[in-house]
Amino acid sequence: MKILLAEDEKITRKSLTDILTAEKHEVVSFDNGNQAYESIKKNDYDVIITDIRLPGMNGIDILKNAKELNPKIIVIIITAYASVETAVEALKFGAYDYLIKPFSPVQLLSILQHIDQLKLVLSENENLKKRIALLEDKTIIGSSEKVKSFMNTIKTVAPQDYTVLIQGESGTGKELCARTIHNFSTRKNKNFIAINCAVIPETLIESELFGHEKGAFTGAIKKHIGYFEKANEGTLFIDDIDDLPYNIQVKLLRVLQEKEISRVGSTESIPIDVRIICASKVDLKQKVVEKQFREDLYYRLNIIPIFLPPLRKRKEDIPELLIHFLKKHGGEDKIQFLNDDIYSTLQKYNWPGNVRELENITERIIALSPNNLINPAVFEPLLNSPDKTEQDKTAFEHYDNFDQYISNKEKEIINWALEKSSNNVTAAAKILKIPRTTLRSKMEKLLITNYNES
Ligand SMILES: Nc1ncnc2c1ncn2[C@@H]1O[C@H](COP(=O)(O)OP(=O)(O)OP(=O)(O)O)[C@@H](O)[C@H]1O
Ligand SMILES: [Mg+2]
The missing domain is CATH 1.10.10 (Arc Repressor Mutant, subunit A)
Structure with missing residues (x-):
C-alpha cells in the first residue's frame, strides 16, 4: 500500500518507516503537518498514519482535511497516553483506528492487514455493483448511423403516447427498444408489461389480454385480471403481434379505439390508459397482403414504425457490443486482449441470431478462456459458416x-x-x-x- 507517515519524533519515524518498508509498503514520511497535508493533496495515498501533536497542522486537522478531499481515505492516529480522549474524538471524525505510544510494530501491522482485507472486499463489492448496474442497464449500444437513426426516433416518440410498431429479426433488440421507450416516457414509474402472442395458447389469449370474470367459461374458477388492466397507466408491450389470432385482432382494435375493455364474461366497460408498443419478427405489411393480419389494425398499430436492422447490416457496432457484453458478464479483464484479428473474425460472420447471438457467444468466450487470453481461435468454432443464412434464404x-x-x-x-x-x-x-x-x-x-x- 502507499502510506503517508506524519511523525515529528525522528526515531519513531525512522523505525516505523523501516518496518513498513520491510512489509513491502511504499512509505513517504514527514515531520511537519503542513508539508504532510500538501503531499496528501497531490498524491493518492491508501493510508495516512499521523501523530496528533505535530509542528504545523496537527493530526486531527490532517484527518479532517484529508477526509474532506477523499471521504474514503483511511487514517490511523498515533497518540501519547495523555491524549487518549483526543484519539477517541478522532474516531468520530472518521479515523480508522488509533495507536497509543508506545506500541509494538505487530499492533500496527495487524491494523494494516485488516485494512488490506477491507480494501479487497470493498473493491470486490464495487465490481459487483458495476456488474449489477450493467445487467440492469437498458442502454442501447451502438454508434453506427443505423443505430443513431432509430435512437433518434425512439427519443422523439417516447414522451408522446403514440403506438409504436417495432419490426426486426430475432435478437435485434426489439424488447430492449420497447423498454427504452417506456423508460424515456412519462410512464416510466408505472408498469411495463410484456406479453408474447406466440407463446400464449390461442384459446387463452383473450382472457390473458382482457381478463375474465369468475365462471366466464369452464375452468374460470376465479376472477382474473388481464394484461391491459395490469399495465394500466403504464406500457403494454405485445411481442410477436403477427401471431395474434384473427378474431382477437378485431377485439384489440376496438380496445385501442375506445380505450376501454370488458373482461370475458362481463358487459361492464373498464376505462384503460395504456401505451401500446408492438413487435414483430416478420413483415407485418406482408401479412396484411396475405390476409392474415387485419389492415385496419395494422394502420392503428403502425403509427410510428421502427425497423431494427440486423447485425450483419451494421457490423461496425460489433466491437462496441463485444466490450459491453464482456463487462456485463464479468469478462472485463479480457478487454485488453481484443485486437483487429478478433474483430475481423467476428465481422466475417453473418450473425443470423443478431445481437443476442453475439451476447451468447461472448458469455461462452468468457467461460472458455480462463487465462484472460482470447484469440480468434476461440471464436471460430463457435461461429457457424459465414453467410449460411443468406444462402438458405435463396x-x-x-x-x-x-x-x-x-x-x-x-x-x-x-x-x-x-x-x-x-x-x-x-x-x-x-x-x-x-x-x-x-x-x-x-x-x-x-x-x-x-x-x-x-
Ligand atoms: N443495441 C443493443 N445494445 C445492447 N444490448 C442489446 C442491443 N440489442 C440487443 N441487445 C441484447 O440482446 C439480447 C436480445 O435482445 P431482445 O430480447 O431485445 O431482442 P428481440 O428483438 O426482442 O428478440 P426476439 O425477436 O427473439 O424476441 C438482450 O439481452 C438485449 O439486452
Ligand atoms: Mg423479444
Missing part, C-alpha cells in the same frame, strides 16, 4: 411456389440497388439498367417503401 425449396420465389429475388435485387444508391430511385434504376417507371411499378407491387423520390 434456396428455392423454402418457397411455396415459383412466383413467390421470383418476387423475393426481385425484392432482394431492388433492395440491393436501393442500398447502393442511398435509396434514390433514379440512381437505383440506373444501376439495374431498367427504366425508372418500371422500377417504381415493381416497387409498388413488392411493397418496397424505403426510397427517396427525386
Whole structure:
C-alpha cells in the first residue's frame, strides 16, 4: 500500500518507516503537518498514519482535511497516553483506528492487514455493483448511423403516447427498444408489461389480454385480471403481434379505439390508459397482403414504425457490443486482449441470431478462456459458416411456389440497388439498367417503401 507517515519524533519515524518498508509498503514520511497535508493533496495515498501533536497542522486537522478531499481515505492516529480522549474524538471524525505510544510494530501491522482485507472486499463489492448496474442497464449500444437513426426516433416518440410498431429479426433488440421507450416516457414509474402472442395458447389469449370474470367459461374458477388492466397507466408491450389470432385482432382494435375493455364474461366497460408498443419478427405489411393480419389494425398499430436492422447490416457496432457484453458478464479483464484479428473474425460472420447471438457467444468466450487470453481461435468454432443464412434464404425449396420465389429475388435485387444508391430511385434504376417507371411499378407491387423520390 502507499502510506503517508506524519511523525515529528525522528526515531519513531525512522523505525516505523523501516518496518513498513520491510512489509513491502511504499512509505513517504514527514515531520511537519503542513508539508504532510500538501503531499496528501497531490498524491493518492491508501493510508495516512499521523501523530496528533505535530509542528504545523496537527493530526486531527490532517484527518479532517484529508477526509474532506477523499471521504474514503483511511487514517490511523498515533497518540501519547495523555491524549487518549483526543484519539477517541478522532474516531468520530472518521479515523480508522488509533495507536497509543508506545506500541509494538505487530499492533500496527495487524491494523494494516485488516485494512488490506477491507480494501479487497470493498473493491470486490464495487465490481459487483458495476456488474449489477450493467445487467440492469437498458442502454442501447451502438454508434453506427443505423443505430443513431432509430435512437433518434425512439427519443422523439417516447414522451408522446403514440403506438409504436417495432419490426426486426430475432435478437435485434426489439424488447430492449420497447423498454427504452417506456423508460424515456412519462410512464416510466408505472408498469411495463410484456406479453408474447406466440407463446400464449390461442384459446387463452383473450382472457390473458382482457381478463375474465369468475365462471366466464369452464375452468374460470376465479376472477382474473388481464394484461391491459395490469399495465394500466403504464406500457403494454405485445411481442410477436403477427401471431395474434384473427378474431382477437378485431377485439384489440376496438380496445385501442375506445380505450376501454370488458373482461370475458362481463358487459361492464373498464376505462384503460395504456401505451401500446408492438413487435414483430416478420413483415407485418406482408401479412396484411396475405390476409392474415387485419389492415385496419395494422394502420392503428403502425403509427410510428421502427425497423431494427440486423447485425450483419451494421457490423461496425460489433466491437462496441463485444466490450459491453464482456463487462456485463464479468469478462472485463479480457478487454485488453481484443485486437483487429478478433474483430475481423467476428465481422466475417453473418450473425443470423443478431445481437443476442453475439451476447451468447461472448458469455461462452468468457467461460472458455480462463487465462484472460482470447484469440480468434476461440471464436471460430463457435461461429457457424459465414453467410449460411443468406444462402438458405435463396434456396428455392423454402418457397411455396415459383412466383413467390421470383418476387423475393426481385425484392432482394431492388433492395440491393436501393442500398447502393442511398435509396434514390433514379440512381437505383440506373444501376439495374431498367427504366425508372418500371422500377417504381415493381416497387409498388413488392411493397418496397424505403426510397427517396427525386
Ligand atoms: N443495441 C443493443 N445494445 C445492447 N444490448 C442489446 C442491443 N440489442 C440487443 N441487445 C441484447 O440482446 C439480447 C436480445 O435482445 P431482445 O430480447 O431485445 O431482442 P428481440 O428483438 O426482442 O428478440 P426476439 O425477436 O427473439 O424476441 C438482450 O439481452 C438485449 O439486452
Ligand atoms: Mg423479444
